[in-house]
Amino acid sequence: MTVFCLICFGQFLGYNPFGLYPEGLTYYDANSAYRYQYLGTVGNVGLVAALLAVAAPVFFLSFLRLKGKSRYLLLFPFGCVLAVTLLSQVAAAYLAVFGGLLLLIPLAAVKTKRKKYLAWILILILLFAGLALIFCCDLGSGTLHELHLLLHGQWDDDFGTGRFFLWRNVLTLIPERPLFGGGPDTLGQRMTVDFQRYDSENGVLYRAAIDTAHNEYLNILVNEGVFALIAYVAALVVFLVLFIRKNRDDDILAICGSAVFCYAIQAFFGMRMCLTAPFFWLCWALAVAAWRKQKVCGKEPRRPN
Secondary structure (H helix, E strand, C coil), rough: CHHHHHHHHHHHCCCCCCCCCCCCCHHEEECCCCCCEECCCCCCCHHHHHHHHHHHHHHHHHHHCCCCHHHHHHHHHHHHHHHHHHHHHHHHHHHHHHHHHHHHHHHHCCCHHHHHHHHHHHHHHHHHHHHHHHHCCCCCCCCHHHHHHHHCCCCCCCCCHHHEEEHHHHHHHHCCCCCCCCCCHHHHHCCCEEEEEEEEECEEEEEEECCCCCCHHHHHHHCCHHHHHHHHHHHHHHHHHHHHHEEEEHHHHHHHHHHHHHHHCCCCCCCCCCCHHHHHHHHHHHHHHHHHHHHHHHCCCCCCC
16 A cells, blocks of 8 residues: 555656556646546546545554554555545545544544543534534535535535436436346446536537446446345445444454445445455455454454564
8 A cells, every 4th residue: 555655646746657647647637638537556536545445444443453563654554545545636535534534433443432422422523513614614616515505405416526417317227127127237238328527628528428326335226136235235234233343352353344334435436346346345354254253262352463
């Protein structure tokens, strides 16, 4: 992750080592001089957000839960991940990383009930204060502007970089085949509308086919159906309940389970692909294995090397 973040920092500074941007342009020219955003060695920033959502909580919980001075070395990659999250300017990454880490403080970072209660009270105060500020103040553009309008009962298809448009059109397909969906990865064949965006500065109309819902849960529903979604969400909910209740007793469960937790938040706005999804599945498997081993063998809480 340190190497990955250093590459990202170079791209933020205007370098283009992998030719991801047109000649003479940078990462920050995306969506104005050219379509889409690409970053690091992953490419699509939506997938980068998924990677950051897995990495940040692993470093965060490892630093807090492990022992020994060597754990302080984790602060460097953790700081790099937070910096890339901030500089990437991706709303889904902000929510999954910063929002997820904030929630993990009472869920997994602190162990005593008193500290948990105090953390929840502080989080609720910050949440209500933030929503009140956004409700009263309009920044004029960006995600906070869109949230301001939503709080006032206004919405537009362009919100969430077009996700409202995507979700609305995907939802119309679900009643056609609700039980078993249209088949794995068939959304692109069933969707009859294109995503369009007009660049008034350059006078160009961009059109793109829709082949993913940009919401993993909605994507499962439209492609594999309601039974698949129920099975997946049930497994995820059961695990997260286990994680919340049992992470105090096992540091591996706390560290790997926190990655699953933050990824699950990001999944509401992202898409699953082989570039980043294996990190999520590995963390989930390691967390479950840690819990099962402790339960079956009756071992004391373990600390990874």
